[in-house]
Amino acid sequence: MAIVVQKYGGTSLNSTKRIKEVTKRILEEKRKGSQVVVVVSAMGSSTDSLVEMSKEVSSHHPHHREMDMLLSTGEQVTSSLVALALQSKGAGALSLTGWQAGIYTEETFGDAAILSIDPRKIRAHLDQGKIIVVAGFQGVSENGEICTLGRGGSDTTAAALAAELQADRCEIFTDVDGVFTADPRIVKEAKMIPKLTYKQMQDLAEMGAGVVHPRAVVHAHRNNVPLFVRSSFDQQEGTRIDHFHEQTHVTGITVEKDLTHLTITVKEKTNIPEETSAALKVIEDAGIVIRRALFKEDLYSFSFIIQSKDVKQTCSLLQRRPWISKVSCENRSAVSVIFSHESLAFNFNNRLSKVLKTKRNGADIIFHRPRVWRVFVPDNELSRTAQLLHDVFIAKPNLSVSI
Structure with missing residues (x-):
């Protein structure tokens, strides 16, 4: 039965x-x-x-x-x-x-x-x-x-x-x-x-x-x-x-809301690679998932993205690090392009970059995994970015893209 x-x-x-x-x-x-x-x-x-x-x-x-x-x-x-x-x-x-x-x-x-x-x-x-x-x-x-x-x-x-x-x-x-x-x-x-x-x-x-x-x-x-x-x-x-x-095509476009981009400013003479790795490990050991880490933006800062619900706990953990001088927060959303096959993700790399450079300023593009490209944007850009990527990769794949 x-x-x-x-x-x-x-x-x-x-x-x-x-x-x-x-x-x-x-x-x-x-x-x-x-x-x-x-x-x-x-x-x-x-x-x-x-x-x-x-x-x-x-x-x-x-x-x-x-x-x-x-x-x-x-x-x-x-x-x-x-x-x-x-x-x-x-x-x-x-x-x-x-x-x-x-x-x-x-x-x-x-x-x-x-x-x-x-x-x-x-x-x-x-x-x-x-x-x-x-x-x-x-x-x-x-x-x-x-x-x-x-x-x-x-x-x-x-x-x-x-x-x-x-x-x-x-x-x-x-x-x-x-x-x-x-x-x-x-x-x-x-x-x-x-x-x-x-x-x-x-x-x-x-x-x-x-x-x-x-x-x-x-x-x-x-x-x-x-x-x-x-x-x-x-x-x-x-x-x-x-x-x-598996068909060779773009599977879909997904969105993730309620993310926060934390930028950490450190004091001078700080060993950024060593200290940031230790700080991020403490955060991850607390069960907080880091969506994106930029280990070295410049000499005195680094940043990462987490879920907004984890901001309070994360800031509490960071306050224990004496080499941090300031923590600033900015709301973010993520739009992901999901490919059915790894090779397709590589083939569409240039197209994705052209679309976002032409249509959206300030988009942070990352190769998240072999079949996924992620784009982090300000909250007010979420809907327009999702619509644009769906048009270019799914609804109108032959749409001309120029820089």
Whole structure:
């Protein structure tokens, strides 16, 4: 009997009305003869509400363990409601927390990785004909601590369960029709992509395409589980991520907002290479991801780009370095061009440089990885840059570019 894992995000479950609609799709899959495992996120913006409540009761930076205890309840509420809705339709359904589902993680609060899954309980209930509804985004450490999986954690839960159960497919249901060549809210001409390789989807996800988490793609790829990104609001097939022959073309344009460019001015007679390397290591050891580092802009400064949410903690770490005289911040956004093949990225290098030199001043272009070019721009240039690159590389690839 085929096993199908379905994951539903918060927008698909933002009300009891939507939960009832989702149960229809779940039951439809069950009627086809499949064994069904459902992974759910917290309803709508309930996670944000929990975060706000934590701020109201705690004036200090909240303890990571207690935040995981708190935030994990959002998915548990949803899983119970979905199970109740299914039971009201006469279906056998059972909700499980992450630890009840046998999901074991490292003990890293807020961004834990899944270490292993014991599927025996899920398999036993599937064999009894039940639909299993698992609270996503969470697991349990060896010491019995509840640990959450970070942003997009329910995607990771679904793909990891699909891999462990050797599912026929894993479906990620969201509020968009599939994966697009760009964010359709920014680029109106963006087209849905019917098929992607795992590598293409991995690049898109890591560079800002928010439809599926990169870790979920890794789990699916390693275990050859076909991954589908579909809308929970219609019956469209969506985008299939699988093993396909790679076409030589530009896959898509992605954007990443809420970045900050920090420029560090140092005191005279500072050994910049040695001190900056040490400072950046301290920042990275704190779990802060450095998006871009420029080690030596001139004799007395260096800069790097991080997520804006990490600025306060980063500045606190830098204040401990006595050789720093000033730290300045500037908002930035990133636009990435994702190529399907490494050689294509090299071939389009000159074209990308010409486009940005002609149309955009102050764009910082970097060769991020073999299949990705990234462009850092001021926030007010994000939409125009994304539109321009989509025109030149996807919508109108034969467009003439002159300097």
